Amino acid sequence: MATVQDIAAPGPADLPGFEGGLDLFLHVAGRIRQLGRPPVRAALWHQVQRGALDFAALTAVMGALAGFFTIATVEVGFGLGVSLGVRVFQALVLGQLAGSVCALLLVAGPGTAAMVELGLMRHQGELRTLRLMGIDPRDLLVLPRVAGFAFALFVLTFIFQAAAVLGGFALAALFVHVPYGPQITALFATLAPATLVISAIRNLLLGAVLGLLVCHQGLVAPFAPERMPQIAGQLLTRSLVALVVAQGGAALFLS
Amino acid sequence: MIEIQELEGLHFRLPRAAVPAGELAAVVAPTLACAREFVDLLLGLTAPSRGRVSLFGQGLAAMNDAGRLAVRARLGFGAQIEGLVSHLALWENILLGAGYHRGRDAAALDARVRTLLGWCGWPEDEAREAFQRTPSQATPFERATAVWLRALLGEPDLLVFEDLFNGLATDQRRRLIEASVAYQSENPRRGSVFVLVGDRLVEELQPTSMFYLSLRGDFRAESHA
Numbered sequence: 001m002a003t004v005q006d007i008a009a010p011g012p013a014d015l016p017g018f019e020g021g022l023d024l025f026l027h028v029a030g031r032i033r034q035l036g037r038p039p040v041r042a043a044l045w046h047q048v049q050r051g052a053l054d055f056a057a058l059t060a061v062m063g064a065l066a067g068f069f070t071i072a073t074v075e076v077g078f079g080l081g082v083s084l085g086v087r088v089f090q091a092l093v094l095g096q097l098a099g100s101v102c103a104l105l106l107v108a109g110p111g112t113a114a115m116v117e118l119g120l121m122r123h124q125g126e127l128r129t130l131r132l133m134g135i136d137p138r139d140l141l142v143l144p145r146v147a148g149f150a151f152a153l154f155v156l157t158f159i160f161q162a163a164a165v166l167g168g169f170a171l172a173a174l175f176v177h178v179p180y181g182p183q184i185t186a187l188f189a190t191l192a193p194a195t196l197v198i199s200a201i202r203n204l205l206l207g208a209v210l211g212l213l214v215c216h217q218g219l220v221a222p223f224a225p226e227r228m229p230q231i232a233g234q235l236l237t238r239s240l241v242a243l244v245v246a247q248g249g250a251a252l253f254l255s
Numbered sequence: 256m257i258e259i260q261e262l263e264g265l266h267f268r269l270p271r272a273a274v275p276a277g278e279l280a281a282v283v284a285p286t287l288a289c290a291r292e293f294v295d296l297l298l299g300l301t302a303p304s305r306g307r308v309s310l311f312g313q314g315l316a317a318m319n320d321a322g323r324l325a326v327r328a329r330l331g332f333g334a335q336i337e338g339l340v341s342h343l344a345l346w347e348n349i350l351l352g353a354g355y356h357r358g359r360d361a362a363a364l365d366a367r368v369r370t371l372l373g374w375c376g377w378p379e380d381e382a383r384e385a386f387q388r389t390p391s392q393a394t395p396f397e398r399a400t401a402v403w404l405r406a407l408l409g410e411p412d413l414l415v416f417e418d419l420f421n422g423l424a425t426d427q428r429r430r431l432i433e434a435s436v437a438y439q440s441e442n443p444r445r446g447s448v449f450v451l452v453g454d455r456l457v458e459e460l461q462p463t464s465m466f467y468l469s470l471r472g473d474f475r476a477e478s479h480a
Contacts, residue, residue, distance in 0.1 A: 037358060038354035039351050039355050042354075126340055128337070129332070129334060131327070132300060132334075133332050134324045134328030134330075134352075134355075
């Protein structure tokens with residue numbers, strides 16, 4: 001029977017030949033078809049469930065409250081009226097807040113969990129087993145997470161935006177007596193389809209970047225269970241930078 | 256099936272050995288580190304500092320990463336320690352190899368799983384209940400059987416097991432050995448390599464084993480036909 005001293009250390013290079021996030025991205029981009037394999041598909045579904053479905057109700061509540069507070073503050077508190085209030089709501093809640101809140105929610109919850117999961121797998125030598133089984137760990141671990149985070153952020157942001165419009169306007173009509181119909185009319189009069197398309201693309205790309213950051217932090221960057229708080233902090237910092245870049249880039253593109 | 260020439264690692268040196276198709280080989284290592292090094296060199300995860308390993312007639316050291324993965328896809332590998340994905344249930348682990356390499360899902364593999372469980376002498380309802388557990392919740396026998404099933408479900412020509420019997424009782428080891436022999440007897444081209452840690456298990460394998468390679472002592476290979 002093996003003793004503690006007898007346990008062999010994990011392999012020297014868990015993902016040999018990989019320099020960092022760019023390499024992971026190039027691999028993922030070239031291996032999309034691997035999502036057709038049953039275990040990879042199951043991992044994708046698992047990630048979507050953990051990233052999007054488990055947080056759908058919470059996101060809807062946050063979206064409705066964000067919409068309500070914005071309408072109440074701008075239209076009633078500042079007295080700026082429906083037309084200007086809806087424009088502020090559109091730029092602030094739908095344009096910026098929805099993506100940012102959902103991205104942070106993803107990183108703080110499923111992102112950190114996935115990073116720890118991957119880091120522990122690496123630490124316990126499970127990547128060696130996958131490679132000895134002829135399975136590329138990037139196919140099974142990176143690809144579904146990157147695709148899953150992209151899809152999850154897309155879905156969560158959509159839920160947040162829909163809840164902000166429907167729930168936020170309804171709450172505003174109920175509690176601060178701002179009429180529901182004119183709000184909806186004013187919103188659809190100013191909402192350009194291009195804005196929605198760019199927002200959707202931005203969320204897909206930002207979600208994929210967050211997935212890459214999570215995988216990079218778990219699989220490539222230095223990892224040790226005792227350094228978990230610092231590693232989680234690094235992930236959050238990098239995700240915030242990615243978020244600011246994505247939001248700024250989309251705002252510049254739309255201006 | 257396997258040819259080794261003047262293979263040298265950190266823990267052992269193996270002058271010359273060959274395991275032809277249809278054989279069941281026992282490779283005895285003094286420590287788990289030595290066993291892992293042998294498996295890593297055999298399956299091309301690390302390149303030998305000296306010597307050559309050939310698998311299915313192909314030298315893995317000269318291949319690129321994708322080529323080596325493709326060769327490994329033709330065999331069934333299993334290790335009891337760190338040999339399962341910790342966040343997946345045993346059943347998901349069992350389906351992993353056949354699902355990834357052959358695109359098979361649970362329904363397609365169900366009948367075969369039933370047959371293999373029968374060979375192990377493990378009642379199906381008991382086994383299926385155990386398969387819902389994660390590796391950390393499972394017993395050594397449940398983990399070993401999950402690893403064994405996963406390796407066999409891909410219908411490979413070569414099975415390579417690393418320290419599979421760790422922590423198993425005698426009758427549990429015997430059931431897995433007999434089941435492996437039954438699998439091999441389905442097709443004369445199939446072969447198996449059991450990399451054992453410590454030689455006390457060799458006697459149990461010997462009635463079915465033709466080959467015995469020792470990686471211990473003076474690091475010289477012994478081969479018994």
